[in-house]
Amino acid sequence: MLSGNEAVALGAWEAAVAVGCGYPGTPSTEILEALATQPEVYTEWSVNEKVALEVGVGASLAGGRALVTMKHVGVNVAADPLFTASYLGVRAGLVIITADDPDMHSSQNEQDNRHYAIAAKVPMLEPSDSQEAREFTKLAFELSETYDTPVFLRMTTRLSHSKSLIEAFPGGEPVRGTAPIAPGFVSDPGKYVMIPGNARRRRVAVEERMNRLIADAAAHPSNRVEWPTGEPDDGAKAPLGVITSGIPYTYVREAAPDVPVLKIGLVNPLSPQLIADFAAKVETLYVVEELDPVIENQLKAWGIDCIGKDAFPAIGEFTPAIVAAGLGLGEPSVGIEPALSVPPRRPGLCQGCPHDHVFLELRRKGMLISGDIGCYSLGVLPPYNAMDTLLDMGASITMAQGMDIVAPAEQRGKIAAVIGDSTFAHSGITGLLNAVWNRRDGLYIVLDNGTTAMTGMQPNPMSGERMGREDSVSVDYELLAKAFGIPEKNVGMVDAYDTAGISAAIDTLAERSGVRLLVVLGLCLIEGQKLKRINKLDGKLASRKELIFLNKVEGAK
Ligand SMILES: Cc1ncc(C[n+]2csc(CCOP(=O)(O)OP(=O)(O)O)c2C)c(N)n1
Structure with missing residues (x-):
């Protein structure tokens, strides 16, 4: 059993990450703290998120895989380097963790950082449990190197902090992979020096990269279609289908175990082909996503009929009950009763706090x-x-x-x-x-x-x-x-x-x-x-x- 955050650290370590840096912020903090226990990896708390991302970009260009961690508002601080890092691309894989906080458990706002991936034209993966957090971290490094781009991995509080099973280590011991890129900076000013003349060329390269990714997204291993009761015969449609990603996927499975699901792991870019194929096989299509209607809006722009925020809230976290109600189903049959009821406690400064x-x-x-x-x-x-x-x-x-x-x-x-x-x-x-x-x-x-x-x-x-x-x-x-x-x-x-x-x-x-x-x-x-x-x-x-x-x-x- 690992928390989502520990699983990201494990995945990064297995992917032979060379540098881990970031600025603390709930719910992201434990990722670097777990990685810092591994002597093979250089880890630092950077002064702030912008600095952390720039350290990560530098490490990547010098040939070391880099993991940069921050909470969702940290990406606002790091947004300046982010948008141009997308133009520079990478040498060794560069993975940025954005840990979003639906419901604002420990944050001053609620923001859906999938918008950053779209705006900065950076691919984004979103796992649903700890094993996926581990696997998607490795996939993110591969994606980064294959498509020459930084890659976002989006976590959310519920995923970062809850524990779920991870697959056993082959041979009983964790195995650290070998870095695919030899360290060493290779000068390439046309790619790494973003004066306007170079940036204009790279702007085109970014668009081409996104187009390649869109074409390849249907087959990406992080996306999958599930037909729990078997795919209908040719031409027949299932009455209900769901497109979902991240932690809401686990609620969908709990609330509606038999419903066909397109589970999206690569949330940016989306694959129009994969989505259209799935949509054609169901009568009523629901999009179950926490916070903003990012997938829903894209489907509607493509002319694919679906129900999203008309049935599910756009504010706060989902629960299996919210998902069940939105899908028009009863309460989920499997429920966990709280073991004890804890009286609410007001937050406050500690007794004797120096402040x-x-x-x-x-x-x-x-x-x-x-x-x-x-x-x-x-x-x-x-x-x-x-x-x-x-x-x-x-x-x-x-x-x-x-x-x-x-x-x-x-x-x-x-x-x-x-x-x-x-x-x-x-x-x-x-x-x-x-x-x-x-x-x-x-x-x-x-x-x-x-x-x-x-x-x-x-x-x-x-x-x-x-x-x-x-x-x-x-x-x-x-x-x-x-x-x-x-x-x-x-x-x-x-x-x-x-x-x-x-x-x-x-x-x-x-x-x-x-x-x-x-x-x-x-x-x-x-x-x-x-x-x-x-x-x-x-x-x-x-x-x-x-x-x-x-x-x-x-x-x-
Ligand atoms: C951009 C951003 N990054 C990270 C956080 C998470 N965060 C909240 S308070 C805080 C630091 C608090 O430390 P300090 O200023 O020393 O005050 P203390 O809690 O020790 O009183 C951090 C990192 C945040 N809210 N915003």
């Missing part, structure tokens, strides 16, 4: 708080009620600038941005630079808890470690501020548990003008406990990371 006092203090002062994404987003909830906006990673500092430009004078002095350390490194630093460059006024507060807590304690460039290693830098906020030209008197470093110190620092900095940077330092309590456990310190402080952090806090005193 606590800043929120209390900002609210007490009646500040308008431009928020960001991380554990500290929970500051919006009671008892703090201390966040007024949250848009996307890095937006706290920049949105505060926009507010400050137009807000009336009495509000302008009361705007503060709060941002976590990982988010600051991901996309906050450019916003800070923008503020300095454009001579804005603003109080920007970094809540540094020594880790990327929200997604499960990954290292980041401010924390002194990198993936799997404690040998890295911890960026010095004061030097960074100095390099940006922020006056020393406008920079504060304060211990998160020094409540009087925090209050005084906010009071002082709120009165000043220009860009002001306050860093509040307090190691995440869960991270602190984890470090002690890992280092078997029985409560004593000694891990390098803790020392780095304590030095920072000491310096702040």
Whole structure:
């Protein structure tokens, strides 16, 4: 039994992947964490998703298979390199995981990243269970090399996080394949240097590649037609048929085990031939797809009659019951009763969380708080009620600038941005630079808890470690501020548990003008406990990371 995410890591390892990189984000995070346990593969948490994709493209061009992982909104961050990486193509296979989150279990929005595959003209595979996640990852590398293109593998929360059976290893042990491409960069500026003259030629190559893929899609091993009760004789039609893909396929099978199904694994491009052949053999054709009507719209554009979003919701996750109801069937006969009913629990900051006092203090002062994404987003909830906006990673500092430009004078002095350390490194630093460059006024507060807590304690460039290693830098906020030209008197470093110190620092900095940077330092309590456990310190402080952090806090005193 493996989770979908573990199965992707296994498939990538079996496919002799050389590089795995990404930025954490639920539900994608465990893929790289699983891959990082394998010493043959270079793995890193990159600073953000754009950086990760560019590292992956570079590795691919130098001849190493690369796996790049991110959650759905991460693809928004990586969209710039994505669209042109499609023109460059690959040398060794390049596979990008987009882990979508229908129902927004842990996300700020719900977006269907199949649109990215279509828009960037990149093929996309979508598995339905862990074994397929493993197999499709290998197929994705092959597809990438055969058609000279990056390839998307789309996961969703339910698939990433639930466990299902994988096939046993031949011989009892996992076998790592051999990389089909020898390492080495082969210069080819016409293909790899996207000035307009070259891009125009590559634009045509991309279209030709898509046409070849469309022609070959019918026979792709990820697509299959299932006739559980046998295919009807010539000319006869089955009363009902379903086209589906991904996790909804498993619900269709549960709700309607006897219904003929065209299960699509290659969701971009679709095969018109395969779909038309199947549609011709059924009376009523349903398209069962979570989120947007991507397959349905394509069928309708081809003039193929089908029922999709008229019967199934376009918002949120499906369940077997939703699928059964949409198909006009009763409740599925096989159901799983929850083993115990768990009372709902409100999310909230942990007891003793180092982010606590800043929120209390900002609210007490009646500040308008431009928020960001991380554990500290929970500051919006009671008892703090201390966040007024949250848009996307890095937006706290920049949105505060926009507010400050137009807000009336009495509000302008009361705007503060709060941002976590990982988010600051991901996309906050450019916003800070923008503020300095454009001579804005603003109080920007970094809540540094020594880790990327929200997604499960990954290292980041401010924390002194990198993936799997404690040998890295911890960026010095004061030097960074100095390099940006922020006056020393406008920079504060304060211990998160020094409540009087925090209050005084906010009071002082709120009165000043220009860009002001306050860093509040307090190691995440869960991270602190984890470090002690890992280092078997029985409560004593000694891990390098803790020392780095304590030095920072000491310096702040
Ligand atoms: C573009 C994007 N990538 C990834 C995520 C997932 N994510 C949410 S918060 C977060 C980082 C939080 O770390 P930090 O800023 O250090 O705050 P903490 O949780 O430690 O308080 C990440 C990676 C996201 N929401 N958006």
